[in-house]
Amino acid sequence: MKGNRFWAWVTFAVGIAYFIVPLVATFEFSLRMRRGEYSFDAYRSVLGDPNFHATFLYSVVVAIFTILLGVLLVVPTAYWIRLKLPRLRPVVEFITLLPLVIPAIVIVFGYIRTFGSNSTLPFLATARGTDALLVIGYATLALPYMYRAVDTGLRTIDVRTLTEAAQILGAGWTTIIARIILPNVLIAVLSGAFLTFAIVIGEFTMASLLNRPAFGPYLQNIGANRAYEPSALAIISFAITWACMSVIQILSRFAPKSANRPN
Amino acid sequence: MANATLTETAAARPGAPERSRMRLPLNWLGVVPFFLFALVFLILPTFGLVAGAFRNAAGEYTLDNIFALSQPKLAAAYWVSIRISLVSAMLGALVGLAIAVAVIRGGLPSWLRSATLTFSGVASNFAGVPLAFSFIATLGRLGLVTILLRDLFGINIYALGFNIFSFWGLTLTYLYFQIPLMIVIITPAIDGLKKEWGEAAATLGATQAQYWRMVVIPVLWPSFLGTVILLFANAFGAVATAYALTGPSLNIVPIQLFAQIRGDVLYNPNLGYALALGMIVITGLANVFYLWLQRRSERWLK
Numbered sequence: 001m002k003g004n005r006f007w008a009w010v011t012f013a014v015g016i017a018y019f020i021v022p023l024v025a026t027f028e029f030s031l032r033m034r035r036g037e038y039s040f041d042a043y044r045s046v047l048g049d050p051n052f053h054a055t056f057l058y059s060v061v062v063a064i065f066t067i068l069l070g071v072l073l074v075v076p077t078a079y080w081i082r083l084k085l086p087r088l089r090p091v092v093e094f095i096t097l098l099p100l101v102i103p104a105i106v107i108v109f110g111y112i113r114t115f116g117s118n119s120t121l122p123f124l125a126t127a128r129g130t131d132a133l134l135v136i137g138y139a140t141l142a143l144p145y146m147y148r149a150v151d152t153g154l155r156t157i158d159v160r161t162l163t164e165a166a167q168i169l170g171a172g173w174t175t176i177i178a179r180i181i182l183p184n185v186l187i188a189v190l191s192g193a194f195l196t197f198a199i200v201i202g203e204f205t206m207a208s209l210l211n212r213p214a215f216g217p218y219l220q221n222i223g224a225n226r227a228y229e230p231s232a233l234a235i236i237s238f239a240i241t242w243a244c245m246s247v248i249q250i251l252s253r254f255a256p257k258s259a260n261r262p263n
Numbered sequence: 264m265a266n267a268t269l270t271e272t273a274a275a276r277p278g279a280p281e282r283s284r285m286r287l288p289l290n291w292l293g294v295v296p297f298f299l300f301a302l303v304f305l306i307l308p309t310f311g312l313v314a315g316a317f318r319n320a321a322g323e324y325t326l327d328n329i330f331a332l333s334q335p336k337l338a339a340a341y342w343v344s345i346r347i348s349l350v351s352a353m354l355g356a357l358v359g360l361a362i363a364v365a366v367i368r369g370g371l372p373s374w375l376r377s378a379t380l381t382f383s384g385v386a387s388n389f390a391g392v393p394l395a396f397s398f399i400a401t402l403g404r405l406g407l408v409t410i411l412l413r414d415l416f417g418i419n420i421y422a423l424g425f426n427i428f429s430f431w432g433l434t435l436t437y438l439y440f441q442i443p444l445m446i447v448i449i450t451p452a453i454d455g456l457k458k459e460w461g462e463a464a465a466t467l468g469a470t471q472a473q474y475w476r477m478v479v480i481p482v483l484w485p486s487f488l489g490t491v492i493l494l495f496a497n498a499f500g501a502v503a504t505a506y507a508l509t510g511p512s513l514n515i516v517p518i519q520l521f522a523q524i525r526g527d528v529l530y531n532p533n534l535g536y537a538l539a540l541g542m543i544v545i546t547g548l549a550n551v552f553y554l555w556l557q558r559r560s561e562r563w564l565k
Contacts, residue, residue, distance in 0.1 A: 008369020110308025
């Protein structure tokens with residue numbers, strides 16, 4: 001048993017080394033901009049860059065719209081499937097898993113081919129339309145995560161009783177979903193939302209191929225042209241991902257653990 | 264749950280046949296937006312590509328594009344992609360499993376377990392362009408590790424043939440999200456190994472090695488294999504990390520497809536569709552295997 005513990009520590013230490021060294025190296029590199037001494041010049045340069053502000057803001061706005069679209073799409077569907085059409089559940093689950101089967105690059109390739117200026121749905125004819133298509137593309141990418149989060153949340157509440165109680169009190173479907181179901185699965189929805197945010201904020205492939213001024217293509221561009229700023233940006237990106245995951249972790253503490261009536 | 268609902272509906276039917284017939288279409292209405300979205304923005308665009316792969320420039324049906332995938336450059340791209348994905352998936356799965364077992368079963372302090380899981384959640388989502396930057400700062404020509412190895416130990420890894428912009432460089436970078444993903448996915452499976460099994464094996468006189476060989480490995484095997492396949496698909500579709508790390512120079516399928524979408528470098532749009540079809544077929548097959556194995560492994564996790 002003692003030997004066991006020794007090897008466990010060795011394995012763990014090797015793992016730590018592999019995961020910590022790149023972060024340390026990146027941080028160290030990001031401080032090296034000024035010759036001969038450590039400084040935060042690279043961060044100053046990045047944070048003072050108007051392109052950084054513009055692209056980051058653009059990606060934040062796209063992320064917010066993606067989350068809204070995702071919630072609008074997933075919450076009513078997952079609720080309805082649980083309440084009325086449990087037989088369709090495998091079909092819906094299969095569809096929500098498709099974005100894991102079809103790589104993002106293939107999805108966006110399909111968009112470029114299908115929604116060109118001469119098509120019936122000419123999303124790509126205008127900049128606004130392309131923005132909308134990017135939001136839609138991101139919503140598909142986030143679909144597996146959003147659906148799982150919401151479905152897990154729904155499992156912990158008694159959907160049928162809540163619905164019937166609301167109906168007896170005279171609530172319509174919109175009221176039920178917006179004022180009864182959504183607040184009850186809010187924590188699950190927020191978990192999905194922050195995961196979506198983490199995925200979308202630095203996404204490169206779709207934004208780049210749709211030619212949108214997003215944060216991901218900006219990162220790539222800086223990487224190709226600057227020496228120290230990329231490291232600073234990597235550290236900032238890691239901090240953003242870390243923040244999103246921490247929020248999810250904190251939220252999960254507030255989530256109800258067991259179902260009132262196991263479905 | 265499904266059965267209960269079915270019997271309820273069946274019981275209600277004789278009493279009110281008209282009502283249930285009237286309500287059926289309304290029930291379907293609730294999922295129409297979702298299915299419409301999936302159809303228009305997921306299935307039709309992809310289907311369009313697949314259909315395009317079987318046509319030539321004049322719109323006639325042909326298999327030429329599929330055969331053209333065997334031209335040396337594209338075949339090599341598929342081969343390199345498959346190798347990178349497979350190697351990073353298998354190494355990631357083995358190392359991830361070792362770390363997960365060490366943290367959960369190795370008698371390490373329990374706070375390490377939650378710290379590891381939290382970090383894994385972060386690192387498995389830390390992919391793409393910033394990850395490439397990190398590895399350039401670590402193992403690039405001027406990276407910290409490269410310089411330390413050279414100055415402290417006199418080992419010049421670039422003189423020894425290592426290059427961050429190469430097969431092993433990319434594999435090493437991919438492991439940064441592959442290993443944590445393995446840890447996140449396999450932890451519930453390891454938790455599912457019941458203590459009673461170990462005690463039962465010990466009571467029957469099994470050694471630790473026998474317990475592992477005859478209980479643990481057979482139970483974990485489907486989850487393990489399933490996750491390897493998931494990691495494979497994960498690496499196979501990744502574009503951003505590879506593009507930011509190596510630029511358009513490395514010949515792997517996602518990079519080829521990226522260049523083709525940007526500027527029709529193959530001079531044949533339909534061949535581009537075939538390239539995409541090849542990616543779907545490979546990740547699709549991987550996921551079919553994954554789902555099948557997952558179903559097998561779920562038996563033990565109840």
